[in-house]
Amino acid sequence: xxxxxxxxxxxxxxxxxxxxxxxVGSRAISEKENIKVSSATIxxxxxxxxxxxxxxxxxSSSGRIPSEKGYRYYVDHVIQPSIxxxxxxxxxxxxxxxxxxxxxxIVQMSAEVLSELTSYTSIILGPxxxxxxxxQLQIVPLSKHSAVAILVTNTGHVExxxxxxxxxxxxxxxxxxxxxxxxxxxxxxxxxxxxxxxxEFLLLLQQHIRDVDASFYYLKEVLxxxxxxxxxxxxxxxxxxxxxxxxxxKLYSFYSxxxxxxxxxxxxTSEKEGIKVTIGNENKMEAIxxxxxxxxxxxxxxxDLGTIGLLGPTRMEYQKVIPLxxxxxxxxxxxxxxFHNKYS
Amino acid sequence: xxxxxxxxxxxxxxxxxxxxxxxVGSRAISEKENIKVSSATIxxxxxxxxxxxxxxxxxSSSGRIPSEKGYRYYVDHVIQPSIxxxxxxxxxxxxxxxxxxxxxxIVQMSAEVLSELTSYTSIILGPxxxxxxxxQLQIVPLSKHSAVAILVTNTGHVExxxxxxxxxxxxxxxxxxxxxxxxxxxxxxxxxxxxxxxxEFLLLLQQHIRDVDASFYYLKEVLxxxxxxxxxxxxxxxxxxxxxxxxxxKLYSFYSxxxxxxxxxxxxTSEKEGIKVTIGNENKMEAIxxxxxxxxxxxxxxxDLGTIGLLGPTRMEYQKVIPLxxxxxxxxxxxxxxFHNKYS
DNA sequence: ATTAGCACTCAGGAGGTTAGAGTGCTAACA
DNA sequence: TGTTAGCACTCTAACCTCCTGAGTGCTAAT
Numbered sequence: 228x229x230x231x232x233x234x235x236x237x238x239x240x241x242x243x244x245x246x247x248x249x250x251v252g253s254r255a256i257s258e259k260e261n262i263k264v265s266s267a268t269i270x271x272x273x274x275x276x277x278x279x280x281x282x283x284x285x286x287s288s289s290g291r292i293p294s295e296k297g298y299r300y301y302v303d304h305v306i307q308p309s310i311x312x313x314x315x316x317x318x319x320x321x322x323x324x325x326x327x328x329x330x331x332x333i334v335q336m337s338a339e340v341l342s343e344l345t346s347y348t349s350i351i352l353g354p355x356x357x358x359x360x361x362x363q364l365q366i367v368p369l370s371k372h373s374a375v376a377i378l379v380t381n382t383g384h385v386e387x388x389x390x391x392x393x394x395x396x397x398x399x400x401x402x403x404x405x406x407x408x409x410x411x412x413x414x415x416x417x418x419x420x421x422x423x424x425x426x427e428f429l430l431l432l433q434q435h436i437r438d439v440d441a442s443f444y445y446l447k448e449v450l451x452x453x454x455x456x457x458x459x460x461x462x463x464x465x466x467x468x469x470x471x472x473x474x475x476x477k478l479y480s481f482y483s484x485x486x487x488x489x490x491x492x493x494x495x496t497s498e499k500e501g502i503k504v505t506i507g508n509e510n511k512m513e514a515i516x517x518x519x520x521x522x523x524x525x526x527x528x529x530x531d532l533g534t535i536g537l538l539g540p541t542r543m544e545y546q547k548v549i550p551l552x553x554x555x556x557x558x559x560x561x562x563x564x565x566f567h568n569k570y571s
Numbered sequence: 572x573x574x575x576x577x578x579x580x581x582x583x584x585x586x587x588x589x590x591x592x593x594x595v596g597s598r599a600i601s602e603k604e605n606i607k608v609s610s611a612t613i614x615x616x617x618x619x620x621x622x623x624x625x626x627x628x629x630x631s632s633s634g635r636i637p638s639e640k641g642y643r644y645y646v647d648h649v650i651q652p653s654i655x656x657x658x659x660x661x662x663x664x665x666x667x668x669x670x671x672x673x674x675x676x677i678v679q680m681s682a683e684v685l686s687e688l689t690s691y692t693s694i695i696l697g698p699x700x701x702x703x704x705x706x707q708l709q710i711v712p713l714s715k716h717s718a719v720a721i722l723v724t725n726t727g728h729v730e731x732x733x734x735x736x737x738x739x740x741x742x743x744x745x746x747x748x749x750x751x752x753x754x755x756x757x758x759x760x761x762x763x764x765x766x767x768x769x770x771e772f773l774l775l776l777q778q779h780i781r782d783v784d785a786s787f788y789y790l791k792e793v794l795x796x797x798x799x800x801x802x803x804x805x806x807x808x809x810x811x812x813x814x815x816x817x818x819x820x821k822l823y824s825f826y827s828x829x830x831x832x833x834x835x836x837x838x839x840t841s842e843k844e845g846i847k848v849t850i851g852n853e854n855k856m857e858a859i860x861x862x863x864x865x866x867x868x869x870x871x872x873x874x875d876l877g878t879i880g881l882l883g884p885t886r887m888e889y890q891k892v893i894p895l896x897x898x899x900x901x902x903x904x905x906x907x908x909x910f911h912n913k914y915s
Numbered sequence: 916a917t918t919a920g921c922a923c924t925c926a927g928g929a930g931g932t933t934a935g936a937g938t939g940c941t942a943a944c945a
Numbered sequence: 946t947g948t949t950a951g952c953a954c955t956c957t958a959a960c961c962t963c964c965t966g967a968g969t970g971c972t973a974a975t
Binding site: 329330362363365367369373375377379381382383385387388389462463464467468473475478479482483485486 | 721723729826
């Protein structure tokens with residue numbers, strides 16, 4: 228799509244703009260070391276690039292800035308994907324492998340370190356546990372009419388929920404039921420719990436419990452309480468570092484969105500595996516029409532587990548950040564894997 | 572300290588400024604219904620009030636704004652404490668008593684509703700569980716060398732932590748130990764766990780376990796893992812609504828602080844019971860020198876449990892907000908109490 | 916005591932000027 | 946034919962200056 232000449236200039240402009248956030252003039256480009264033509268020539272090339280649609284002007288005599296189409300082209304065709312900062316990856320690796328005590332810490336720390344390293348806002352959608360299996364169910368009675376149900380997975384993840392027991396039933400019924408469930412359900416992948424319960428156990432249970440229905444539904448509710456995928460966000464303050472967001476309206480809509488977990492989860496829940504870059508208006512969500520979002524999936528075993536996202540200005544340091552996200556997603560995958568081995 | 576005349580004018584000015592965020596002129600005051608003197612007279616009174624130190628000018632010919640001392644006086648001596656909006660309290664009450672499933676939900680929802688009702692940022696420091704008692708300890712082995720320790724309180728609160736078991740020890744030792752602990756520790760208030768463990772049980776345990784030390788310290792770590800008081804923050808976006816914070820530097824320092832849980836916890840951890848108002852520079856924390864912070868404690872039984880905070884501009888609607896906070900703290904106390912009864 | 920009146924102050928907006936960074940185009944050049 | 950110097954042109958941003966209006970404090974009269 229672009230000639231070599233155009234490409235060199237285009238890259239110079241976009242890199243300059245990413246660094247400075249200021250429109251780039253022909254003079255500045257012609258003075259770069261690797262460029263040996265005069266500013267007049269650059270101007271001609273710039274006009275071509277504008278014609279093509281990858282550059283824009285902010286006003287008729289201003290320098291050029293990349294258009295969204297320009298960023299798209301840059302991301303798809305210009306970036307060399309393999310430039311990784313080894314020291315940064317080392318930092319991450321050490322962080323994720325030393326002193327991790329809890330499963331979720333891995334993800335939490337990743338979010339923090341990612342926002343630190345990039346000056347953007349990081350969002351990580353916690354593991355979705357497709358491969359996680361039930362280890363143990365437990366009911367701890369609190370009183371005659373209340374109890375806590377606890378569910379432990381083979382990854383050491385613990386879910387719990389308190390509930391009331393209706394007058395008609397007593398705790399020993401429930402405990403009996405839980406014992407049976409424990410025998411049969413230990414080792415079952417979490418995602419299959421619901422169907423297993425519905426298909427195989429309803430009948431079985433009816434033999435043991437006076438009135439299965441209510442207790443059963445209570446428990447089912449507890450067990451399948453749709454655990455919202457946990458969300459870890461780092462560096463929300465970083466939007467304030469970007470000059471393009473020094474604007475109260477934009478900030479308000481950004482921070483409003485950040486308080487709405489559901490919306491963010493929807494944003495990150497991607498069908499596609501691997502790295503995905505969404506630039507400016509490519510985002511369907513109104514609040515981030517001025518942002519770019521890069522997402523990467525991390526995995527564990529065969530199934531996708533979660534998503535890492537990085538939210539910054541369209542003028543993002545794609546060149547640096549995409550490999551970093553790539554690397555981080557691998558590090559998380561590794562860390563999860565190691566953690567899993569350590570505890571099983 | 573103030574004469575009646577001065578007081579009437581002072582209140583009019585401060586109320587006006589709280590509503591408008593604009594310096595208030597003598598004219599505007601003299602036109603208020605309840606004020607029957609001319610603007611010239613108001614000017615004289617204003618001069619007196621400035622002399623006293625409760626008003627300031629932003630420049631020599633500007634209207635007056637309240638000084639921090641002025642707000643202090645307003646809060647301490649001017650506000651009538653009993654004006655409560657009944658409808659708002661009703662909203663809160665319904666919210667906190669219907670559909671609460673988890674202990675922490677009470678606090679979480681309070682934070683949200685508080686920021687909604689006030690347009691400020693609410694911060695609630697979760698229950699500290701002084702009266703909470705241990706219900707049950709549990710160890711769920713995950714593998715030969717790992718397990719999850721789970722701790723359930725009588726309020727249905729669940730703490731958990733995964734840990735590795737060193738080669739030298741085996742899980743059955745630990746389980747034996749946990750059984751003993753369970754017998755002896757059930758019903759012990761959480762705050763006493765540490766001392767109980769140290770004083771009474773170390774010796775006892777040595778009789779049962781081969782090598783008590785390591786296992787013991789592992790468990791102790793798990794049990795006393797200083798559960799950071801949970802923090803619920805609502806309406807962080809609301810700072811952006813206040814014209815005095817349309818300033819990137821202030822916003823950055825505010826949002827930086829909001830990402831530092833430790834600092835916020837320190838901010839809210841107050842010695843004093845009841846309502847406390849800290850205005851502007853009375854705050855020791857640099858980042859909120861332009862803010863006012865109102866805190867109220869909510870309680871459960873005899874001991875303090877937690878703190879509600881509301882963070883807004885010094886120009887806060889104290890008159891409205893202080894009773895609201897007062898009421899909310901009572902509602903939380905009630906809701907916790909009801910929840911406790913329901914589940915015990 | 917209160918107030919009308921007046922001189923004074925200051926912020927903020929409107930308008931005008933200028934500097935400079937940029938452009939596009941043309942004509943000359945290698 | 947691609948490159949460049951040169952030039953006219955454009956637009957922003959910074960900087961004046963001026964002016965208005967909202968405010969003050971003070972004084973003298975009620």
